[in-house]
Amino acid sequence: MKILVTGGAGFIGANFVHTTVEEMPDAEVVVLDKLTYAGNPASLAGLDRVTLIEGDIADPDTVDPLVKDADLVVHFAAESHNDNSLNDPSPFITTNLVGTFVLLEAVRKYGVRYHHISTDEVYGDLELDDPNKFTPTTPYNPSSPYSASKAGSDHLVRAWVRSFGIAATISNCSNNYGPFQHIEKFIPRTVTNLIDGVKPRLYGAGLNVRDWIHVRDHNTAVWAIVNKGEIGKTYLIGADGELNNLQVVQMILEEFGYDKNDFVHVNDRPGHDLRYAIDNSSLLELGWEPQFEDFTAGLHDTVTWYRENEDWWRPQKDAVEAKYAKTGQ
Ligand code: NAD
Numbered sequence: 001m002k003i004l005v006t007g008g009a010g011f012i013g014a015n016f017v018h019t020t021v022e023e024m025p026d027a028e029v030v031v032l033d034k035l036t037y038a039g040n041p042a043s044l045a046g047l048d049r050v051t052l053i054e055g056d057i058a059d060p061d062t063v064d065p066l067v068k069d070a071d072l073v074v075h076f077a078a079e080s081h082n083d084n085s086l087n088d089p090s091p092f093i094t095t096n097l098v099g100t101f102v103l104l105e106a107v108r109k110y111g112v113r114y115h116h117i118s119t120d121e122v123y124g125d126l127e128l129d130d131p132n133k134f135t136p137t138t139p140y141n142p143s144s145p146y147s148a149s150k151a152g153s154d155h156l157v158r159a160w161v162r163s164f165g166i167a168a169t170i171s172n173c174s175n176n177y178g179p180f181q182h183i184e185k186f187i188p189r190t191v192t193n194l195i196d197g198v199k200p201r202l203y204g205a206g207l208n209v210r211d212w213i214h215v216r217d218h219n220t221a222v223w224a225i226v227n228k229g230e231i232g233k234t235y236l237i238g239a240d241g242e243l244n245n246l247q248v249v250q251m252i253l254e255e256f257g258y259d260k261n262d263f264v265h266v267n268d269r270p271g272h273d274l275r276y277a278i279d280n281s282s283l284l285e286l287g288w289e290p291q292f293e294d295f296t297a298g299l300h301d302t303v304t305w306y307r308e309n310e311d312w313w314r315p316q317k318d319a320v321e322a323k324y325a326k327t328g329q
C-alpha cells in the first residue's frame with residue numbers, strides 16, 4: 001500500500017508515519033512537506049520505507065504525480081498555530097485553503113481515497129458550564145484566521161464529496177500532545193522553558209480549557225476511520241481529556257519538582273477560545289479506544305522526550321521566544 005502523507009515532517013504527521021511503518025510491514029510512505037519552520041526532516045530520521053519529498057501542497061505540478069501514484073492520501077499539512085495566524089494570516093489561506101483545493105482536484109482526477117485531518121476549533125468555543133460537547137452536527141463558528149482556514153478546508157472536502165463523489169472522510173481532533181511537537185505550542189514551550197530555567201507563561205487567567213489527547217491516540221483513530229469509516233462522514237476525535245491551562249502548567253511544574261505557583265501571567269491571546277470539548281461517540285462506534293488515558297503518565301513521557309532530545313528542539317528556541325517577546329507573551 002502506497003500512502004501519501006502531506007505534512008509528514010510536522011508533529012502529528014511524523015508520529016503518524018512512525019506508527020504506520022512500525023505497524024504495517026506492507027506500507028510504503030511518501031511524505032510531501034514544504035519543510036516550513038514547523039517541518040523537521042530529523043523527525044523522520046532512520047525510518048525504512050519512507051521517502052521525503054520537499055514541496056508545496058499548493059503546487060499542482062508537485063501534487064499531481066504523487067497523488068496519481070498513491071492508494072491513499074492522508075492530509076496533515078497545514079499552518080497550524082493560532083498565534084502565528086494573528087500575526088500574519090496569509091500563509092494560512094494559501095496552505096490550508098488553496099493547498100487543500102489542489103489536493104482535492106488531484107484526488108478527484110485519479111479517484112484516490114482521501115482522509116482530511118482537521119481540528120475541533122472549527123466549531124468555535126463552549127462556555128465553561130455548557131453540558132454539551134462538540135458533535136459532528138455542531139454548527140461551524142471559527143474564531144481565528146487559523147480555525148477559519150481549517151473550517152474552509154473542511155467545507156471544500158464536503159463539497160467535493162457531494163458534487164464530485166470523491167472517496168473522502170474528515171476528522172476533527174482536539175489538542176494533541178506528545179513527542180515531536182513544535183516548541184511554539186503550549187506544552188512543549190512550557191517544558192522547554194523549564195529545562196532552561198525560565199518560568200512558564202500562562203495566557204490571561206489560564207482558565208481556558210483544552211481537551212487533551214495523546215498524538216498516538218489521534219493517529220490510531222485516523223487509521224480506524226480510514227479502514228472502517230463511512231465515506232463522506234465526519235468523525236470527532238477526542239479522549240475526554242478536558243483540563244484548563246492553569247491545571248496543565250501546574251502538572252508540568254510538579255513533574256519538574258517545582259513550586260506549582262512558579263509561573264507568570266502574560267498577555268492573553270486576542271479572540272482566545274474559552275473551551276473545547278469533544279463528544280467522541282461516533283468514533284467509539286468504530287471500535288476505537290484511546291490507549292493513553294493517564295494524562296500524568298503521558299506528560300511524564302513527553303517531558304522525558306524533550307529532556308532527551310534537546311538537539312531536536314534547541315535550534316528553534318531563541319527564535320520562538322523572540323517572537324513571543326514581541327507580543328508580550
Ligand atoms: P505542524 O505545524 O507541527 O506541522 C505541519 C507540517 O505541514 C509541517 O511539517 C510543515 O512543514 C508542513 N507544511 C506547511 N505548509 C505546507 C505546504 N504548503 N505544503 C507542504 N507542507 C506544508 O502541525 P501539526 O500540529 O502536526 O498539525 C497537523 C494537522 O493536524 C494540521 O492539519 C492541524 O490543523 C491538525 N490538528 C492539529 C492539532 C494539534 O493539537 N496540533 C489538533 C487537531 C488538528
Ligand code: TDX
Nearest residue numbers: 080081082119121175184185186189201202203208245
Ligand atoms: O505559552 C503559552 N501559554 C498559554 O497559556 C502558549 C503557547 C499557549 N497558551 C494557551 C493558549 C491555549 O489556550 O494554551 C492553550 C493551548 O495553546 P496552543 O498550544 O497554541 O494550542 P491551541 O491554540 O489550543 O491549538 C492547538 O489545538 C488545536 C493546535 O495548535 C491547533 O493546531 C489545533 O487545531
